[in-house]
Amino acid sequence: MKKSNVFFTTILLLSSLLVTVNINAQERKGPPQNGERKGPPPGGHSPVQSKTLEEIGGYKIGEAATDFQLKNVDGNTFSLSDIKDAKGYIVVFTCNECPFAKMYEDRLIALHNTYAPRGYPVIAINPNVSETNERESFKAMQKRAEEKQFPFVYLADMGQKISPQYGAVRTPHVFLLDKEKKVQYIGTIDDNARSAQDVKVKYVENAIKALENGEQANPNFTKAIGCPVKNL
Template sequence: MKKPLFLVVLLAVVATLSSFLFAEGGYQVGDKAADFKLKNVDGKLVSLAGNSAAKGYIVVFTCNTCPYAKAYEDRIIALHQKYAPQGYPVVAINPNDPQIAPGDSYAEMQKQASSKKYPFAYVFDESQEVARTYGATRTPHVYVLQRTGAADFKVAYIGAIDNNTEDAKAATAKYVEQALADLMAGKAATTSATKAVGCTIKWKKKA
C-alpha cells in the first residue's frame, strides 16, 4: 500500500512544481523582448518594430470580458493618450481563447474597440504564443518596454497598472506611470515588478 501512496504523492509534487514553473516562466525585468506580428482590429498587422518613432511600449494583456479588464479600460485609454505623444504608446493584446470566452472573439474585439473608440492597437494573440513568451497570466497584465537599439526592446516593468482595481482616483500607487516617469528621466524603474491582479488567461485546451 505504501508504494502506490508514494507514487500519488510524487505525482502531486511534480504537478505542483510544473504549475509553479509555468507560472514563473516568461520575461523578467531586463530581458530583451522578442518582436511579434499580431492582427489589429483594423485587420493590419502590428509589431514592435513597426513604429520607428516609439521609445518603448506599454504592452497590456487584456480582454473584453474580464471584470478587472473592464475596470481598467478607461485607465488604459488614458495611459495611451498621455504617453503615446511622449513615445510610449499602448499595445493591447487579447490572449484569451474564444472557444472558452466567446465574448473575446476577434469580431467582439472589433465591436469593443469601435464602441470605446480605442486610440491604441488592440491585437489578437490567437495562438497564445506571445502571452506564453511574455509569461502573462492575468488580464490585465502590463509589460513596459524600453527601446535599447534600432529594433531592440528590453522589459523595464512587469505587473499591475496601479494599486486599486476598482477606482482609479483611489489608487495611491500608479506603478506604470511611475515606471515611465523614471525611464523618461533616464533611470531604471524604482518599482520594476508588482503582482498583476485580474482574471486568469483563458488558455486553449490541450488536444
C-alpha cells in the same frame, strides 16, 4: 428530592457553560486597535508579488522581448517595429470580458493619450481570443474596440503564441519595454483596480518617469491583479 437534584445539576452545567463562553470571548482577538487595518484598503490591492519571475515564467527584467506579428482589430498585421521613433512600449495583456480588464479600459485610454505623444504607446493584446467563444472572438474584439473607441491597437494572440513568451498570467498584465524592447517593468497598472479616483500609486506611470530619467523603476515587478489568462 430527585427534582431538586436535577434542578441543581442543570444550574451547575449552565454556569459552567457560561464561564467557558466568557473565557473564550475574552481570549478571542478583537478588531485592530486605533483604526489599524492589515492588508490593502477597501477596493485596493497589494502590489507585493508572492511569486518570482522564474516561477511565473516568461521574460525577466532587463531581457529583450522578441517582436511579433499579430492581427489588429482593423484587420492589419501589427508589429512593435511599426511604431517609428518609439521610446518605449506599454504592452498590456487584456481581454473583453474580465471585470478587471473592463475596470482598467478608461485608464489604458488615458495612459495612451498621455504617453503615446511622448513615445510610449499602449499595445493591447488579447490572449483569450477564441472563435469558439463569442464574447472573446475577433469580431467581439472589434466591437469592443469600436464601442470604447480605443486609440491604441488591440491585437489577437491567436493560439496564445505571444502571452507565454512574456509570462502574462492575468488580464490586465503590463510589460513596459524601453526603445530596445528590453523589459523595464512587469505587473499591475496601479494600486486600486476598483476605483481610479482612489489610486495612491501609479506603477506604470512611475516606471515610465524612471525610464525617462535614465533610472530603474522602483518597484519594477508587482503583482498583476485580474482574471487568470484562460487555457485555450
